Amino acid sequence: MRTIEEMKILSIIPILFLSMSAILSAQTVYDIQMSGLDMVPRVHTPAMGTAQVWIESDTLYVRGTFSDLQGTYFAAHIHYGERGRSGNRIFRLQASLNEGNRSGEFKEEENKFHLRPAQRSAITAGNFYITVSTNRHQQGELRGQIPRI
Numbered sequence: 413m414r415t416i417e418e419m420k421i422l423s424i425i426p427i428l429f430l431s432m433s434a435i436l437s438a439q440t441v442y443d444i445q446m447s448g449l450d451m452v453p454r455v456h457t458p459a460m461g462t463a464q465v466w467i468e469s470d471t472l473y474v475r476g477t478f479s480d481l482q483g484t485y486f487a488a489h490i491h492y493g494e495r496g497r498s499g500n501r502i503f504r505l506q507a508s509l510n511e512g513n514r515s516g517e518f519k520e521e522e523n524k525f526h527l528r529p530a531q532r533s534a535i536t537a538g539n540f541y542i543t544v545s546t547n548r549h550q551q552g553e554l555r556g557q558i559p560r561i
Contacts, residue, residue, distance in 0.1 A: 439466045446478065446542060446556035451549075452498050457482050461554045463518065463542055467561055470532065474505060474523040474542070479515035483548025488518070490525070491541050492534055495557045502531065502540065535561050 444463040448455030463476030474490070488507055493499025503525045509516040527535065534540060538560035543552035 439468050440561075441466045442559050442561060444476070444542060444556035444558060446476075446544065446554040448549075448553055448555075450541075450555040450557065451543070451552050452496060452555075455549050455553050457549070457553050459544075459553055461544060461556065463556055465558055465561070467527070467532075467535070470527045472503075472525045472527055472535065473520045474518050474525075475520040476542075477515070477517045478507075478544050478554055481514040481544070481546050481553055483546030483553065484513040485509055485516060486545040486547050486550055488542065488544045490558075491543060492539055493541055494539055495541075498551075499539075499541075505542070507544075 441464050444465065446461035446463065448457035448459060457480075459478065459480045459482060461476060461478030463474055465472060465474050467473070485507060488505040489501040490503040490505065491499045492502050505518050506522040507516040507518055508522075535558060538558065540558040542556045542558065544554040545551065546553045
């Protein structure tokens with residue numbers, strides 16, 4: 413027959429196991445602020461945006477919102493480039509637009525991207541950024557650098 417102390421310990425073990433599993437499977441989510449002032453060259457705009465990114469296995473996920481664009485939405489992309497420098501487009505983001513096409517959101521289920529080893533290295537180094545382009549600012553009205561992941 414087991415003692416009360418042994419029973420307490422045995423009842424705690426499953427709870428600890430579940431807690432550790434949750435901690436190990438949790439992903440760090442990174443917040444990104446997007447503005448025209450981060451564009452190269454700078455864009456003076458009332459528009460703003462936020463995004464969240466995270467990686468699970470070799471998949472990059474993006475969700476976020478943007479609003480008050482000066483022009484109508486044209487496209488959004490993830491680019492390769494260091495902070496303060498322009499770079500090549502890597503992934504096209506899918507946006508759900510609000511009436512008037514001057515604001516919208518990125519839904520994570522539509523914006524997940526498999527990362528190749530070189531892309532994984534670039535994002536880990538902080539060399540990816542997000543842009544939102546409009547018909548008025550086709551190079552980008554908003555930009556937000558993805559931090560080192």
